Amino acid sequence: xxxxxxxxxxxxxxxxxxxxxxxxxxxxxxxxxxxxxxxxxxxxxxxxxxxxxxxxxxxxxxxxxxxxxxxxxxxxxxxxxxxxxxxxxxxxxxxxxxxxxxxxxxxxxxxxxxxx
Amino acid sequence: xxxxxxxxxxxxxxxxxxxxxxxxxxxxxxxxxxxxxxxxxxxxxxxxxxxxxxxxxxxxxxxxxxxxxxxxxxxxxxxxxxxxxxxxxxxxxxxxxxxxxxxxxxxxxx
Numbered sequence: 481x482x483x484x485x486x487x488x489x490x491x492x493x494x495x496x497x498x499x500x501x502x503x504x505x506x507x508x509x510x511x512x513x514x515x516x517x518x519x520x521x522x523x524x525x526x527x528x529x530x531x532x533x534x535x536x537x538x539x540x541x542x543x544x545x546x547x548x549x550x551x552x553x554x555x556x557x558x559x560x561x562x563x564x565x566x567x568x569x570x571x572x573x574x575x576x577x578x579x580x581x582x583x584x585x586x587x588x589x590x591x592x593x594x595x596x
Numbered sequence: 597x598x599x600x601x602x603x604x605x606x607x608x609x610x611x612x613x614x615x616x617x618x619x620x621x622x623x624x625x626x627x628x629x630x631x632x633x634x635x636x637x638x639x640x641x642x643x644x645x646x647x648x649x650x651x652x653x654x655x656x657x658x659x660x661x662x663x664x665x666x667x668x669x670x671x672x673x674x675x676x677x678x679x680x681x682x683x684x685x686x687x688x689x690x691x692x693x694x695x696x697x698x699x700x701x702x703x704x705x706x
Contacts (some may be wrong), residue, residue, distance in 0.1 A: 484639075494606045507605075515696075521698070522698045525693040525695075526692060528692040536693075571639060571640065584642050585630065586642060587640040587641075590638075590639045
């Protein structure tokens with residue numbers, strides 16, 4: 481597609497349920513990022529994928545969060561046993577190259593998660 | 597840990613005035629700096645990317661400067677329009693991640 485595509489755009493879930501958020505990066509982009517934006521807060525790095533390398537998971541806030549990227553393209557962010565503090569916008573981004581490549585990073589519209 | 601600060605947090609200007617948005621960062625060892633725009637309820641739109649070796653980038657009415665040694669970047673928007681109303685985010689890249697400021701929330705008054 482022309483841009484980074486995320487789904488669902490909005491999700492309301494009950495506390496304790498699991499959720500999956502999907503990201504489809506720009507075709508040909510090898511680098512993929514997940515960020516979280518909470519109300520009134522800045523963007524928080526979650527995880528980074530580059531090609532077939534092991535992902536940088538250093539930003540994941542707890543072991544309830546996990547992400548995978550299949551076939552070097554689509555990525556899924558999974559949040560298990562959701563808590564109210566997980567309510568946020570989850571933004572996915574992609575770029576043509578990885579670290580140090582100097583390429584522009586393009587963001588999707590985000591998945592708005594509300595945990596009730 | 598890289599910290600990014602944007603000042604002012606919010607500002608309103610009459611249409612036609614030039615906008616000056618400031619971004620400062622604590623660690624000058626960066627790969628590049630990127631300015632984004634975010635409209636309410638939307639994702640981020642990339643405006644300008646400045647590599648660490650560059651001093652400025654221009655696109656239309658937008659100009660961004662980078663002074664890496666002093667840890668500063670400035671985004672200039674000439675002849676502001678109501679459609680420029682948005683939150684502008686500065687992000688510096690080092691390693692695998694971008695470190696973001698909290699944004700400059702801009703309102704251009706017709």
